[in-house]
Amino acid sequence: MNVLAFFAHPDDETILAGGALALLAREGHQVHYLSATRGEGGEVGEPPVCSVDELGAVREGELVCAVQALGGRSLTFLDYVDPRVGPDNQLFAYTSDLTMLAGQVAATLKQFEIDVVISHGSNGEYGHPAHQVTHLAARMAVESMSDQRPAFYTVAAIYPGHPRPFLANKDDPAHLVLDVSPVLEQKTRAALCHRTQHALFVRRASEEAGRPLTVPEVIQREESLHRVLPEGADLEDDGLAVVLQPYRVEARVD
Numbered sequence: 001m002n003v004l005a006f007f008a009h010p011d012d013e014t015i016l017a018g019g020a021l022a023l024l025a026r027e028g029h030q031v032h033y034l035s036a037t038r039g040e041g042g043e044v045g046e047p048p049v050c051s052v053d054e055l056g057a058v059r060e061g062e063l064v065c066a067v068q069a070l071g072g073r074s075l076t077f078l079d080y081v082d083p084r085v086g087p088d089n090q091l092f093a094y095t096s097d098l099t100m101l102a103g104q105v106a107a108t109l110k111q112f113e114i115d116v117v118i119s120h121g122s123n124g125e126y127g128h129p130a131h132q133v134t135h136l137a138a139r140m141a142v143e144s145m146s147d148q149r150p151a152f153y154t155v156a157a158i159y160p161g162h163p164r165p166f167l168a169n170k171d172d173p174a175h176l177v178l179d180v181s182p183v184l185e186q187k188t189r190a191a192l193c194h195r196t197q198h199a200l201f202v203r204r205a206s207e208e209a210g211r212p213l214t215v216p217e218v219i220q221r222e223e224s225l226h227r228v229l230p231e232g233a234d235l236e237d238d239g240l241a242v243v244l245q246p247y248r249v250e251a252r253v254d
Contacts, residue, residue, distance in 0.1 A: 003117075004108060004117045005119075006034040006105060006118070008082075008131050009037055011059075012120070013035075014190040014193075018187040019220075019221075020178055024243065026182075026183060031072050034105070035076070035077050036130070037078075037082035037094050038055075039055065039056065039196075042085075043197060056081075056082075058196060060077065067190075070186055070190050074112070078104055080094040091130065093130050093132070102141045105137055105140075109145060109150060115239060116151045117138055117153070118153045119154055120135040121172045124169075125168070139152060153240060155169075155225060157176075157226035159224055162224070164220065172228075176227075176235075180223050182247070198215050
């Protein structure tokens with residue numbers, strides 16, 4: 001099975017779906033990674049790992065490291081530029097041309113003969129416009145395929161007891177809830193690759209815990225997926241669901 005992991009920025013792949021992607025690679029499937037941007041608009045680390053001008057190149061290298069840790073087959077960048085965060089932490093999309101973006105994604109689907117696409121949820125997790133435009137483009141690309149249309153899954157799906165509800169997509173009920181403990185070491189190594197983002201990874205959890213936490217301490221052992229396409233709740237013949245069946249801790253169908 002050929003899987004495409006399509007995300008807006010370096011680190012999204014690891015934090016939102018690193019366990020599921022590592023499990024797929026471990027089971028012998030080819031996981032291809034597509035990043036819309038190099039994360040030029042993100043944080044540089046505390047203390048700074050690099051300058052703002054160097055950030056895109058540094059984060060490209062971090063994603064190369066993370067994809068290797070997760071057992072990925074290939075990595076491609078679409079060369080969009082990630083906008084800087086605005087006043088009051090305002091976030092922005094990296095493009096308004098959905099047609100062009102979806103066409104680029106569709107070309108990747110054909111190039112690698114993709115069977116399953118995994119991308120951002122419909123709410124952009126915490127409402128990030130770049131995540132939302134990535135989701136829309138992924139769906140458009142999948143729907144544009146007339147022959148051998150891939151399945152389309154999204155990450156951070158909501159379910160009762162979600163360990164990080166602030167990251168969950170409230171309109172995407174989970175169809176698969178996974179225990180990714182068997183590949184937690186890989187997921188942690190991938191997160192450690194993203195050095196510029198370590199302060200971001202631990203900030204909220206440290207505040208909630210009332211003490212500084214390390215990156216390994218905040219890596220989640222549970223991940224969830226929502227199946228967008230094909231529509232319908234029956235997962236018995238779904239290739240991705242079958243492969244991930246041994247790791248399921250819950251199955252919720254809307």
